[in-house]
Amino acid sequence: MQKSQKAGILIAALVVPALIFLYLKGFGENHYELPYMIPLTDSTTGNVMMKKNPNPRWNQPEMDTVFHTIPNWELIDEDGNKFSSNALKGKIYVTDFFFTRCTSICPKMSTQLTRVQDTFSENEEVSFVSISVDPSHDDPQQLKKYAKEYDAKSGKWHFLTGEKKVIYPLAVKGYYIPVADASEYDKAIKSPDETFIHSEKLILVDKEGHIRGFYDGTDKKDVDRLILEMRVLLKIYQTNS
Incomplete structure (x- = not known):
């Protein structure tokens, strides 16, 4: 050579x-990324709403899409105390809508949430919120009993009730999931499982109140994805702090 x-x-x-x-x-x-859900649109033009990026980086545009933010709310927890969305500031949290008499999808959702709670049991930045769509039956006593069945950690996993006129619009317009009381349309319906129509979705919300993901709470693989994306979201906050 x-x-x-x-x-x-x-x-x-x-x-x-x-x-x-x-x-x-x-x-x-x-670099960790997790999408934002529900971009807002201008009601007159139908165009996606934009805002100026306050801190643009070399690889980011000067304008950002405006995304939906969960509105402030106040309900009653399993201890009979007022609980508002202000208590979740500075935390990422997972929300679901359920009811204690449910024998179909709710037990599966709550079982999966127990698994997610156990995964983040020591992380004070993570909370869980389960909101009843059957508030006339699900008083704090019922919620507390249900919470015990699923080993909910007090102060970490909150079970909430309140007035239907508050909860239903919050589900539909706040968390973008369907909910309905079928008995309002068909008085012949008697079974609770047929009465209360709600989504099986678990909703991941960030510290600013933006929805970052929807997950099938009855599907273990999709809940595994939730756990992974919660870790990603926590890493994003850690990296940007």
Whole structure:
């Protein structure tokens, strides 16, 4: 082998790893992303609403999409105390809508939420909120009994009730999931499982009140995805702090 070829190989052996190191050092940082849900639209034009990005980075546009924010609300918890969305500020949380007499999807959802709660049991930045769609039956006593059945950690997983006129619009317009009382349309319906129509979705909400994901609470694989994306969201906050 000629000396020039040997010299070229030697230079490559020395230079290429150095270039890779410099690349990884400058550009190889981990970047975590999780989409926002429900972009807002202008009611007159139908266009997606935009706002100026206050801190644009080199790879970000000057304008940002405006996304839906959960409105403030106040309900009653399993201890009979007032509980408002203000108590969730500075936390990411998972919400579901259920009722204690449900024998179909609710037990599956609550069982999966127990698993998610156990995964983040020591993380004070994570909370859980289960809101009853059967508030006339689900008083604090019923909620407390249900919470015990699913090993809910007091102060971490909150079970809430209140007036239907507050809860139903909150579900539909706040968390973007369907809910209905079928008995209002068909008085022949007697079974609670047929009466209260609600979604099986678990909703991930960030610290600013934005929805970051919807997950099938009856599907273990989709709940695994929820757990992963909760970790991603926590990492985003950790990285940006």
